Amino acid sequence: MALWDRVWQTGKSMVVGHAITMREMLHKPVTVRYPEEKPPFERGSRSVPVLKVNEESGRLNCVSCGLCERACPPSCIEITQAMDEKGRKKPWPETFQLDLSHCMVCNLCVEACPFDALEMADVVELGSYQVQDLILQKGQLAEIWKTSRALRVAGGERL
Amino acid sequence: MEAQGGAPAVVERDGRRLMKINMGPQHPSTHGVLRLIVTLDGEVVVGVEPDIGFLHRNFEKIVEGWSYPGIVPFSDRNDYLGAITNEVAVCLAIERLAQIEVPPRAVYLRVLFCELQRILSHILFYGTFGLDLGAFSPFMYAFREREWGYTLMEKATGARMLYAYNRIGGLRNDLPDEWFADLEKFLVFMERQAWPEYMGLLIENEIFRERTIGVGKLTPEQAIAWGASGPVLRSTGVAWDLRKAAPYLGYERFEFDVPVGKNGDTYDSAMVRMLEIKESIRIIRQVLKMLPDGPVLARVRPNLRPRAGEYYSRVESPRGEVGVYLVSDGSARPYRLKWRAPSFCHLQLVPAMGGGGKVADLIAAVGSLDVIMGEVDR
Amino acid sequence: MAGGKDATPDATGRGAAAGGNSVPMARPADSGSAGPTVAAGGQDAAVAPELPTPELETLRQVIARRLSHLEPDGATVGLPAFRVVRERLLETARQWRDAPEIGLEYLSCLSGVDYRDHIDVVYHVFSVAHPGRGAVLKVAAQKTGTAGPWLPSVTAVWPGAEWHEREVFDLLGVRFTDHPDLRRILLPEGFSGGYPLRRDFSDERVQRERKVRQR
Ligand code: SF4
Ligand code: SF4
Numbered sequence: 001m002a003l004w005d006r007v008w009q010t011g012k013s014m015v016v017g018h019a020i021t022m023r024e025m026l027h028k029p030v031t032v033r034y035p036e037e038k039p040p041f042e043r044g045s046r047s048v049p050v051l052k053v054n055e056e057s058g059r060l061n062c063v064s065c066g067l068c069e070r071a072c073p074p075s076c077i078e079i080t081q082a083m084d085e086k087g088r089k090k091p092w093p094e095t096f097q098l099d100l101s102h103c104m105v106c107n108l109c110v111e112a113c114p115f116d117a118l119e120m121a122d123v124v125e126l127g128s129y130q131v132q133d134l135i136l137q138k139g140q141l142a143e144i145w146k147t148s149r150a151l152r153v154a155g156g157e158r159l
Numbered sequence: 160m161e162a163q164g165g166a167p168a169v170v171e172r173d174g175r176r177l178m179k180i181n182m183g184p185q186h187p188s189t190h191g192v193l194r195l196i197v198t199l200d201g202e203v204v205v206g207v208e209p210d211i212g213f214l215h216r217n218f219e220k221i222v223e224g225w226s227y228p229g230i231v232p233f234s235d236r237n238d239y240l241g242a243i244t245n246e247v248a249v250c251l252a253i254e255r256l257a258q259i260e261v262p263p264r265a266v267y268l269r270v271l272f273c274e275l276q277r278i279l280s281h282i283l284f285y286g287t288f289g290l291d292l293g294a295f296s297p298f299m300y301a302f303r304e305r306e307w308g309y310t311l312m313e314k315a316t317g318a319r320m321l322y323a324y325n326r327i328g329g330l331r332n333d334l335p336d337e338w339f340a341d342l343e344k345f346l347v348f349m350e351r352q353a354w355p356e357y358m359g360l361l362i363e364n365e366i367f368r369e370r371t372i373g374v375g376k377l378t379p380e381q382a383i384a385w386g387a388s389g390p391v392l393r394s395t396g397v398a399w400d401l402r403k404a405a406p407y408l409g410y411e412r413f414e415f416d417v418p419v420g421k422n423g424d425t426y427d428s429a430m431v432r433m434l435e436i437k438e439s440i441r442i443i444r445q446v447l448k449m450l451p452d453g454p455v456l457a458r459v460r461p462n463l464r465p466r467a468g469e470y471y472s473r474v475e476s477p478r479g480e481v482g483v484y485l486v487s488d489g490s491a492r493p494y495r496l497k498w499r500a501p502s503f504c505h506l507q508l509v510p511a512m513g514g515g516g517k518v519a520d521l522i523a524a525v526g527s528l529d530v531i532m533g534e535v536d537r
Numbered sequence: 538m539a540g541g542k543d544a545t546p547d548a549t550g551r552g553a554a555a556g557g558n559s560v561p562m563a564r565p566a567d568s569g570s571a572g573p574t575v576a577a578g579g580q581d582a583a584v585a586p587e588l589p590t591p592e593l594e595t596l597r598q599v600i601a602r603r604l605s606h607l608e609p610d611g612a613t614v615g616l617p618a619f620r621v622v623r624e625r626l627l628e629t630a631r632q633w634r635d636a637p638e639i640g641l642e643y644l645s646c647l648s649g650v651d652y653r654d655h656i657d658v659v660y661h662v663f664s665v666a667h668p669g670r671g672a673v674l675k676v677a678a679q680k681t682g683t684a685g686p687w688l689p690s691v692t693a694v695w696p697g698a699e700w701h702e703r704e705v706f707d708l709l710g711v712r713f714t715d716h717p718d719l720r721r722i723l724l725p726e727g728f729s730g731g732y733p734l735r736r737d738f739s740d741e742r743v744q745r746e747r748k749v750r751q752r
Contacts (some may be wrong), residue, residue: 073229386697404668
């Protein structure tokens with residue numbers, strides 16, 4: 001009795017299981033062979049904060065106000081303000097460093113920036129073998145922004 | 160602790176030769192860096208002792224030096240498969256102390272995302288639990304839907320796992336209309352195709368039933384005494400769900416059932432999770448019907464200072480009860496924030512569940528607890 | 538409610554320069570001498586914490602009536618809170634669990650909070666049989682004395698407290714007497730840098746050099 005029940009159950013499980021896998025065989029594969037093929041980057045996805053460059057002037061939008069520095073929870077942004085020879089403040093950053101090894105991609109700095117100078121990039125392959133290489137300077141950040149924008153213009157506007 | 164790498168330690172006890180071996184910290188079936196020190200008599204488990212702390216980063220100390228808005232994205236890292244529920248738990252605590260009114264649309268969307276998160280987490284549980292028991296195909300099926308769900312999440316929140324989507328006072332951004340259409344497609348697929356496939360491939364499979372029924376049994380008394388919650392507690396037959404017992408986010412407005420098990424074994428706990436997927440789909444459907452219009456983020460001072468006081472907020476995460484005990488001294492940083500992680504409490508049950516069985520049953524027991532080491536070690 | 542807090546040893550000057558990784562906090566002018574648990578003088582003074590449901594209000598009255606040795610504690614929002622002396626902790630825990638009209642059998646959370654001169658251990662307990670019930674029990678472990686802060690363990694009442702107490706022992710250095718297995722749990726074995734969750738902890742270990750300055 002119990003034995004027959006178990007035989008019946010086992011047989012049924014095998015038939016059901018095979019039927020499901022057979023049916024799935026007829027479908028297109030859903031996997032993407034990653035390094036060769038890249039899955040689409042979704043609109044509104046974010047990777048790291050980068051500095052925007054003004055289209056007309058070719059300079060950074062950033063005026064070095066330091067609000068993003070203060071908003072960043074793990075304090076991975078460091079800005080020093082530009083000064084001219086007389087010691088007057090200039091509205092752009094002398095240095096702008098972003099420590100990617102600490103950044104948690106939370107978007108808080110972008111939200112804090114009142115000058116639309118920061119944006120989340122669409123570039124994800126930023127890994128490196130050295131931690132030091134993960135500390136990005138303002139030039140590098142602007143470069144990443146340009147690559148990312150080129151990708152995005154091809155792929156549509158972001159959210 | 161004798162079993163410190165190298166040859167397994169052999170101990171003599173009552174004339175039996177017992178062996179102490181390490182399972183983990185790097186072991187495919189321990190779900191992260193969990194180390195189990197297992198005492199074996201042949202293949203029978205005589206004693207288990209979980210050893211944790213490999214992922215410890217002292218979340219609670221770090222946030223004492225942070226201002227409130229940063230805590231919300233950081234809390235994602237605790238239970239990284241239930242990130243939204245973590246964020247909601249912290250936000251509820253902070254909003255209660257700071258007396259911030261969350262706009263109704265944001266509340267409904269939070270419910271939606273909590274439930275979507277629950278579905279995704281349970282799908283992964285299904286896949287990895289099958290993998291623990293040696294069934295590989297279900298894992299691939301689980302990842303098919305999981306990818307889809309994570310893409311949905313990515314479209315909405317901008318990230319695939321660690322969303323940083325909740326803000327104090329609401330949500331980061333509203334959603335476009337197409338997103339809801341995509342979500343509906345996903346739900347229909349889950350209901351019509353994926354869920355029956357899951358049942359046929361694994362849960363109703365005779366081998367799976369043999370491996371799990373009667374394994375890792377818990378009694379309701381044990382579960383309550385040891386602080387179990389979520390599906391683990393419900394699998395013992397206790398209908399305890401914070402969404403019903405202590406409704407937050409207005410869960411009392413929605414109609415859903417709390418699935419419970421009977422025997423408290425690993426089969427029941429898997430079954431409870433499978434049924435919860437259906438209930439979550441039901442809740443999401445109701446949210447979509449009731450979703451009001453309006454803003455999703457209340458205006459909050461950037462330099463938020465909740466009033467002095469303490470609040471304990473509890474949220475039903477996919478794994479159980481997440482609690483946030485927030486002590487504020489009226490300044491811009493929390494005085495103390497304690498994270499109550501369900502997996503932390505569940506791991507205490509491993510000796511009770513795995514002792515006396517075979518090694519393979521121990522793996523089933525640990526797998527059925529669905530522990531996330533990120534929140535155990537914090 | 539607010540009066541009960543006078544029993545709390547005051548936590549004078551605790552927000553300033555707290556912990557290794559935080560900076561002196563700007564503080565509201567009136568709270569310089571009062572910790573968060575002390576409402577006197579603050580805007581919440583003399584307001585009994587309003588409990589969200591009548592069931593919690595009943596529970597508060599039942600506990601206050603039956604167990605007169607408990608001091609009400611006013612800092613907690615949303616749950617009835619009481620403070621007990623260390624000597625009567627175990628007895629109180631038993632009563633909370635076993636008395637049918639209290640019946641709090643589910644220990645949800647056990648946390649330690651450092652208040653510089655003492656450590657508060659806070660028990661958040663709820664009831665599974667009566668979902669609307671829940672309460673907070675606080676007990677202070679004084680840092681004075683040769684043995685350091687210690688408390689009786691409640692594992693005999695709520696077995697689930699075992700790991701929570703180990704965690705408090707590990708991170709805050711409160712010893713729990715009669716605990717079945719009081720060892721480190723989260724920190725590595727042999728860690729000797731003090732107790733991380735105490736306010737005066739500073740991390741003396743060698744840090745990876747950070748280019749970006751820390752606030
Ligand atoms: S994304 Fe978050 S962690 Fe990263 S730099 Fe911006 S604020 Fe800091
Ligand atoms: S907030 Fe914007 S403008 Fe101000 S320093 Fe940061 S990036 Fe520059």
